[in-house]
Amino acid sequence: MSAKLAPLGQPASLEFRGWGYKHASRSYFSVQDFNLKIPAGQRVLLLGASGIGKSTLLQGAAGLLGAGGDAGKGEGVAVEDSDGGLRQGRILIDGLPADQGRGRVGLVLQDPDAQAVFQRVGDNVAFGPENMNLPRERIWSRVQNSMAAVGLEDLQLHRSVTHLSGGQMQRLALAGALAMEPGVLLLDEPTANLDPAGVGQVVGAVRQVLERRGSTLLLVEHRAEPWIDMIDRVVVLGLDGGEDARGFRRTLVVADGSPCQVFGRADLDFAGLGVWVPERYARPQDAVKPIHLAGEPSYPADQGAGPPLLSAKGLFIGRKGAAIAQGINLDFRAGQITALVGGNGAGKSTLAMTLAGLLEPVAGQVEASALLRGEDGPQSPDPGSWRSSDLASRISYVFQNPEHQFARGSVLEEVMLSPLRSGLDRGHAEKTAHALLKRFRLSQYAHANPYTLSGGEKRRLTVASALAAAPRVLILDEPTFGQDRATWASMAELIAALRSQGVSIIVVTHDRELVQALGARVIELRPRGDSAVWTTRNLDRFPGGGDAQEPFGGPSNASSAPGAEPGGVVVPVEAMGERIEDPRPASRSAAIASLNPSIRLIGAFLLALPLLFSLDWVSALTALVMEAVLLTAAGFTPWRIVRSTWPLFVGAPGSAIAVLLYGKSGGAQLWQWGLMRVTERSAQLAGATALRILAIGIPAIIVMLGVDATDLADSFSQVLRLPDRFVYGGLAGLRLFSVLQDDWAALTASRRSRGLGDENKVKAFLPQAFALLVLSIRRSTTLAEAMEARGFGGPGPRSHARVSRVHPRDWAFLAICLAIPAVSLALAWFCGSFAFFGG
Secondary structure, three states, X not given: OOOOOOOOOOOOOEEEEEEEEEOOOOOOOOXXXXXXXXXXXXXXXXXXXXXXXXXXXXXXXXXXXXXXXXXXXXXXXXXXXXXXXXXXXXXXXXXXXXXXXXXXXXXXXXXXXXXXXOOXXXXXXXXXXXXXXXXXXXXXXXXXXXXXXOOOOOOOOOOEHHHOOHHHHHHHHHHHHHOOOOOEEEEEOOOXXXXXXXXXXXXXXXXXXXXXXXXXXEEEOOOOHHHHHHOOEEEXXXXXXXXXXXXXXXXXXXXXXXXXXXXXXXXXXXXXXXXXXXXXXXXXXXXXXXXXXXXXXXXXXXXXXXXXXEEEEEEEEEEOOXXXXXXXXXXXXXXXXXXEEEOOOOOHHHHHHHHOOOOOOOEEEEEEOHHHHOOOOOXXXXXXXXXXXXXXXXXXXXXXXXXXXXXXXXXXXXXXXXXXXXXXXXXXHHHHHHHHHHHOOOHHHOOOOHHHOOHHHHHHXXXXXXXXXXXXXXXXXXXXXXXXXXXXXXXXXHXXXXXXXXXXEEEEOOOHHXXXXXXXXXXXXXXXXXXXXXXXXXXXXXOOOOOXXXXXXXXXXXXXXXXXXXXXXXXXXXXXXXOOOOOOOOOOOHHHHOOOHHHHHHHHHHHHHHHOOEOOHHHHHHHHHHHHHHHHHOOOOHHHHHHHOHHHHHHHHHHHHXXXXXXXXXXXXXXXXXXXXXXXXXXXXXXHHHHHHHXXXXXXXXXXXXXXXXXXXHHHHHOOOOOHXXXXXXXXXXXXXXXXXXXXXXXXXXXXXXXXXXXXXXXXXXXXXXXXXXXXXXXXXXXXXXXXXXXXXXXXXXOOOOOOOOOHHHHHHHHHHHHHHHHHHHHHHHHOOOOEOOO
């Protein structure tokens, strides 16, 4: 009797049978010979070192890996899949292959940015229910409930995802998975990039879904304490330590049982396995302690020593000229460790990039002291005006997205880049790089491409690359994201060691343990009017600890005079809830905005194509006059028309001049110089060309300007009945294009930070364009996986959250669009000026 999936909304079982997978880009299996059976409704926490294959297991369970292989071969035999990878064994959802369970499995990937399919927030959450063919009247209630569950209820549904922080994007991805109410919920570090309030909201949201639906849960999360109350079973992964001649390695289950059973085992070296032990089960050797190293400076890490290396003076920060915080006065001293903390979207990265000279202040200034600049260094105190090579050797920045930072083809070359740009010889640079790779457990990947590493490995690589430059100021944006217990400890110790070398370290982080272990000064970016958001906890574990809920942050100011900030500093910022984004109008004309998007596009073609049949000034001028009258009636002023279509008023004269000088001759010759000749005929064609470009281009631009891509896709699907895979695949590509614009800006800033910004513009363009191409391919792949994980592309029908209908006014619009060229061409024929394709 064949297996059958449980009904939608019911928990499903999950089983790995001797499963393994080797990505096409890797020389070894990420996972091999893995066996695990999870009954329906069980909640499992999957633990193990960074890079051990936990994310690969989740992707396999979601049916995203191994498709297209020969299912008839034995479970121990590796077969090639359609993506060029090797798969062995099987993964079953309720006894059926995992790729047949799409829509029954909800997956949240590590990279939240790559999981947004649409431009508007609400449309992304609605995507899964649409693919499940949920009735329209139920979709939006699911959307609102899911967003409220993850703490995004204050976000407008029409808000653009490009204006969300990384943490908000992570919550949005989770909301999209929760809206499906899946039988199996797969979470890949869903809270790693969230502030404490966000962690509580996400954990609470998952708890509600599990309690209401009883869904099976497979969770990958390094910091398990907030989740442990809802966990039935803990599975700890390890490796057998060996590889055969083909590069295979076996993934072992070294511990399996209830939380009490697993974390109560005295024989397990959890730190060596890369496992964070939840606080309630922690033994003395598991606790995070303040870092004290041999040769450590006598002065505290939160105070530093000597005069400031870097200062913010009356600084206003923001992007595109809009300030989110103002009047910031901060000093950063040698040997000082500063933590920038606060809620998601508060502006921590914006402040950090401004301090690093990578983002222009809205007002005020950032000043580098003479100590930082050096005798032979840049004369200006403004880091934003420095040459890239000067910046790289003085202020190093580690970006939040590791892939924005990669500039070389191998891991070893990546770490060697900054030392070489700073003037070190190749032998010294290579020795430094190998030492850092060993410390960060990346030596085995020395000759691998950086893009092929796991998320945690990429993070370690970018930090190692920044440290290799030996800067005087080091700024790290979420350096411990995705790290296991062992690699976290290595990174924290390395940061602590740097301050003995006189380095001023600024860390953007949500990681409380890191802040406490480093003894860092805390600067909290806090929304005006809010109480403390970032509070310490379990300070009694450390010498001198106080109340477990004592807030970091003193009075609400941003001053950092020595001795004035024992509890930290609070920088007031504009609250995210106050950053209102008005709905993007579908057109500046209410009449045009009310039209169906497909009809607007068809109308533009109906108006334009007939006008191409004749190249004469009568029909072009007639059409242009009629269009001007109708657009004015629709609410467009002449100045608004010109502003909206200004490229046409640049291109039309240029085209006219070309036709005037080199067009068809005829009639009297008016002027000649070499090959250029102006005649009565060429003058007529030139005027007709300019008028026709305006007559065709102006209405086409005006009519389509403001159309939302999602609305257009819905219209293509519902009105024109085009295939959903084609329509929404193209729509996702359009959304990806806007992301790549941000990627280009981030790549530009990263190259400047790493000493590559001074290259010839043409020379610099090609490697940066190649990096963008790699990013686009990787983002496209991840986006396709995210769409498939939401049930897209399945054999069944899908519903639509938004209705796209054609009204009588749409038909009237098409009639007008067809009448304009018809009248214009008829008048040209009557006047005798009609010239078929220019005659």
